[in-house]
Amino acid sequence: MSQLSSGICRRLNEAPQEEIDQLASGHTVQLLSIKKVAPTSSSTTATDRFRIIISDGVHFVQAMLATQLNDLVANGDINKNTVVVIDKLACNFVQDKRLIIILDLHVVSRDEEKIGAPTAPPSTQDAPAPAVVEAASSSVASPAISSSTGQTKQPQPQPRTGPSGRGGRSVYPIEGLSPYQNNWTIKARVTQKSEIRTWSNQRGEGKLFNVTLMDESGEIRGTGFNAVVDELYEKFEEGKVYYISKARVNLAKKKFSNLQNDYELSLEKNTEVEECLETTSVPMMKYNFVELSSLEKLEKDNTCDVIGVVKEVGPLGEITSKATNRTIPKRDLTIVDMSQYSVRLTLWGKQAEQFAADDLSVVAFKGVKVGDFGGRTLSMVSSSIMSISPDIEEAHLLRGWYDGIGTEKNFQSHTSGSSGASFGGFNRNEMRHLSDVKESQLGMSDKAEFFSTRATIMHIKSESISYPACPTQGCNKKVVDLGSGWKCEKCDKTFERPEHRYIMSMAVADWSGQAWLQGFNEAGLAVFGKTADEVHEIKERNEAEYNALMAQASGVTFNFSCRAKQDTYNDQTRVRYGISRITSLDYREEAKHLVDLLKSPWAQ
DNA sequence: CCCCCCCC
Numbered sequence: 202m203s204q205l206s207s208g209i210c211r212r213l214n215e216a217p218q219e220e221i222d223q224l225a226s227g228h229t230v231q232l233l234s235i236k237k238v239a240p241t242s243s244s245t246t247a248t249d250r251f252r253i254i255i256s257d258g259v260h261f262v263q264a265m266l267a268t269q270l271n272d273l274v275a276n277g278d279i280n281k282n283t284v285v286v287i288d289k290l291a292c293n294f295v296q297d298k299r300l301i302i303i304l305d306l307h308v309v310s311r312d313e314e315k316i317g318a319p320t321a322p323p324s325t326q327d328a329p330a331p332a333v334v335e336a337a338s339s340s341v342a343s344p345a346i347s348s349s350t351g352q353t354k355q356p357q358p359q360p361r362t363g364p365s366g367r368g369g370r371s372v373y374p375i376e377g378l379s380p381y382q383n384n385w386t387i388k389a390r391v392t393q394k395s396e397i398r399t400w401s402n403q404r405g406e407g408k409l410f411n412v413t414l415m416d417e418s419g420e421i422r423g424t425g426f427n428a429v430v431d432e433l434y435e436k437f438e439e440g441k442v443y444y445i446s447k448a449r450v451n452l453a454k455k456k457f458s459n460l461q462n463d464y465e466l467s468l469e470k471n472t473e474v475e476e477c478l479e480t481t482s483v484p485m486m487k488y489n490f491v492e493l494s495s496l497e498k499l500e501k502d503n504t505c506d507v508i509g510v511v512k513e514v515g516p517l518g519e520i521t522s523k524a525t526n527r528t529i530p531k532r533d534l535t536i537v538d539m540s541q542y543s544v545r546l547t548l549w550g551k552q553a554e555q556f557a558a559d560d561l562s563v564v565a566f567k568g569v570k571v572g573d574f575g576g577r578t579l580s581m582v583s584s585s586i587m588s589i590s591p592d593i594e595e596a597h598l599l600r601g602w603y604d605g606i607g608t609e610k611n612f613q614s615h616t617s618g619s620s621g622a623s624f625g626g627f628n629r630n631e632m633r634h635l636s637d638v639k640e641s642q643l644g645m646s647d648k649a650e651f652f653s654t655r656a657t658i659m660h661i662k663s664e665s666i667s668y669p670a671c672p673t674q675g676c677n678k679k680v681v682d683l684g685s686g687w688k689c690e691k692c693d694k695t696f697e698r699p700e701h702r703y704i705m706s707m708a709v710a711d712w713s714g715q716a717w718l719q720g721f722n723e724a725g726l727a728v729f730g731k732t733a734d735e736v737h738e739i740k741e742r743n744e745a746e747y748n749a750l751m752a753q754a755s756g757v758t759f760n761f762s763c764r765a766k767q768d769t770y771n772d773q774t775r776v777r778y779g780i781s782r783i784t785s786l787d788y789r790e791e792a793k794h795l796v797d798l799l800k801s802p803w804a805q
Numbered sequence: 806c807c808c809c810c811c812c813c
Binding site for chain 2: 398400402404405406407409411424426427454456457458467502518519520521522523524525527529531547549550570574575580581582583584585
C-alpha cells in the first residue's frame, strides 16, 4: 500500500495564496474520482476538462487536470484509485473560491484500493473552498462538491490575499484565467503573432491583430483592435515572453481556434505588456495533435494541429481568388502519419514559394484549417504555424516509425467521402465492378454517391460530343449563334467564336457488365487527346477522319471516378453516372496495387 | 468589433 502525503489536502485548502507555490510539488495522493466536466463544444476531445478528487488518506480536495494531461485519462494511465505524485500544481483564486490545477504528475501505482476514509477538510473562515469549474459558460461556480461522504460545502467569503510572485505581481496560470477575476498577471510566450488585418463590413471598419500566448499551464488567444494595434503590435515579438495584465477575458469562439481555452483575451487601451527576460519556465510551443485518420470527425473550418511526414511536395502553383481576383502562390504537400492516413495540406503565399524542407521531413502544423474538398484537406491560414523537424517527442516518434516501418506502408487518403468530387489520386477503396454498382443501387437514394471503376470504352455516342461554350474563364455556359457572333446570356457578352467543350455519353464495360457514363471536358480531353475545338473542326472538315477518331477511342481502358445520382427526364427516373475524374492506366501503379493486395491481411 | 485566408 502506498504512503500518501497526509495533510497536503488540508494545506491546499487552507494555505494563503502566497504560500501555495511552496506546496507545489512532490506530494503523493490518491485519485478518488476523475470526471469529465460539461464540455463546451460538441465532440472534440480538445476541450475536455477533467475534475479530479485527490485524497491524502485523511482529507480530499478537488482539482482540475491541466488539459495537456488529458491523454493520461484517455490512455487509461490514471484512473479511479490511482496513486500519483503531483510534480507541479498551480492554485488560482477566483472570487471566493480556489482552483487547484494539476500541471504535472507521475503514476506511483494503479491497482490500489481506496486508502483510508478521507473526508472533506474542515472549512475555515480564512480559506476559500476549492472551486468547481463546470464549464466556460457557468457564471457561478457550483458550491457543492460531490464526495463519498455526501458532504457539501458552502462557498466561503474570499479574503483578499495580497498579490504574490515576482515584484508584487500575482502571476496566474493561463489555464486559470476567467472573466470572474481581475488583478491578474500572466507570464506568457508569444507563440504566434498575426499580420495587422483590416476589415470593413456593415458594422463598421477597423484593424486588428492576434497573438497566441502560452505558459506551462495552457494557452490563450489575444486580440487587439484599432488604437491598441498602434500601441501594442510592435511591442509583441514572436518567441518572446511578457508579463501581461489588465486585459479583458471573454468567451472564445471555438470555431475559429483550436487553442485549449474557453476564453480569449481582448487587449485594451490600458492593458499592460512588459517583456520578461526570465523565460526558462515558459515552454516554446504547445500542440494538440490529431491523427490524420480522425480528420473526418472534425467539422469543416475547424482548426487543428497535425504532425506528419511530408511524403510529397507539390510544384509551386498559383490560383486566382474569385473574390478578389488576385493571384496567390500555392503549394500542396501530402503528409502522412502513424494512423496510416495521408492528407493534402496547402501552403499559401511566401510559405508556398519558400518551402524548402528536405524530402520526407517531419513537419508539425499548428492551427491549420480543415477543408472538405473531396473528403478532407488542410490549409494553412494566417494564424497557422509550420515547424519543420521540430525537436519534440511526437516528431522523434514519427521519425522512428516512418524510417522503420512507415516507408513500406500504404496510406489511406481522405479523398473518398460523399461531399464532393474525387481529388488527386485514384481512390481504390471506392473501386467497384460495374455489376456491383448496379446491384448495390448506388445513386438510387436522394443523394449523390461516389464510386471508382476501371472500365473499357466500348462506344461513344458520336452524333454530338461537344457544345459551343462561353470562352470566359469559368463560365462554360452554352452560347447562342447570332450569325454575327456568339452570345453568352450569363455574361451578357458576344464573342467572335465560341470555345467548344466536350459533353459526351459513352458506353463502358468491364468483365461484369456495362454502363453509360456522362463525360465533360476533362473526360473528352483524356479520351481524344485533343481539345473539343480541334475535334469539332475535324468533324466539320472531314467526316471520315472524325469517325476514325471515334473508332480509335474505343477499346481503351481508363480508371474512372464517378458520381451516381438519380434524375428524372420525361417522367422517367433513372440513375446517371457522371465522370468526375478519368485517368489513363499507369501499369506500374496498377501492378503496385496488385502487390499491395497480395500483401494485405485478407489475402494471406 | 475579427473569424477573410483564396483554386480544384
